[in-house]
Every structure is written in C-alpha cells, then in structure tokens.
Amino acid sequence: MASPAGGEERRLSAPPPRPGLSHSAPPPIPASPAVPRTVRAARSLWLFSFAAGLAVLLGSLAARDSNLRRLRGVVADMAAGRDADSVGTAADIVFWGSIVALLLVTVLEAGVLAAVLGRRTWARWTLIPLLASHLLVLFLASAFLVPAGAAGSYVVMLWGAGVVLALAGLVLLFLPPAGTWLKGGRGRA
Secondary structure (H helix, E strand, O other): OOOOOOOOOOOOOOOOOOOOOOOOOOOOOOOOOOHHHHHHHHHHHHHHHHHHHHHHHHHHHHHHHHHHHHHHHEEEEEEEEOOOHHHHHHHHHHHHHHEEEEEEHHHHHHHHHHHHHHHOOOHHHHHHHHHHHHHHHHHHHHHHHHHOOOHHHHEEEEEEEHHHOOOOOOOHOOHHHHHHHHHHHHOOO
C-alpha cells in the first residue's frame, strides 16, 4: 500500500461479521392489523354525510342572490323601521355566518374522523358531541338557508340524509370489531 503523507502505513480491516439469522427477533416495524369492515363502512358513511352537507352548502352558494333577497325580507320583517343598508348587512352576516358554521362543524367532524382512523380511541367519543352540535347548527341554519318550495325540501332531505348517514357511521364505530381495532392501537396518545 502507498504511504500517506505522515509516512505510516495503514491497513484496511475487513468489515465485522454479519449476525446470524434468528427467528426470535421481532420485525423492526410492527405490523398493523387490517381495518375492519365496520370501520371501513363507518368511514364511507361519514364521507357520504360530508358530501351531502357540502352539496347543500354549494347549492346555497350558487343560489346566494335569491337566498340573500329572501333573507333581506325576513330581516326587514324582524327589524321594522331599519334602513336598507343595515338590513342588507344583517342578511349578509346571517347568510355567511350560517355557511361558515356548517362548514366549521363539518371540518371538525372530518378531523376527528381522521383521528378515529388513526386509531385514537378518544376520537369516537368526541364525535358524539360534535354530531349533536351539528344538529343544533343545522336547526339554526335551517331558518336562514332553507328556501321556500321544492328547493327547500331538497335541502331538508339532503341534510336529513347527511345526519342519518353520520349517525349510522357513528353507531358502526361503537361495534365490537371497531372497538377491538381501536384498542389495538392503544400505545398511541
């Protein structure tokens, strides 16, 4: 071998021997069990619920001019003697507030559902008050976002379908296979 600048010779040693094969060593990454059918069905029901609610919100946004006209009439009846600007501002606040409240509850439910799918056991219990608050927000928003006539019945049907789907998905998350799967991930905080 060639001498380095210092004049001393170095020998390269062979790599250390590889450890022998062993069947008793655990795998480096623990295998995660397959998601049970009940959890997959619950996830699908919740996603359909979100789709129904978002369809109503998109429909309300598409028909926002007619909704705002109708709301101006409602606000004008409630606050007789107010000028047109304050009535218009109040109608805008009510309309956009209802949209934002429904969207916020839906996003919170989606986030908690993601936590359930991440095997957080507390998350399914959190969905109960969230669904109850969703019902309350739907009840309050129905006074402002449900138009008269056939269009209003479609809104109510979509909201009803969304609530029924979410409730069915919530029930599925409390069935024994889902509970067993969630408790298997208990090591997570």
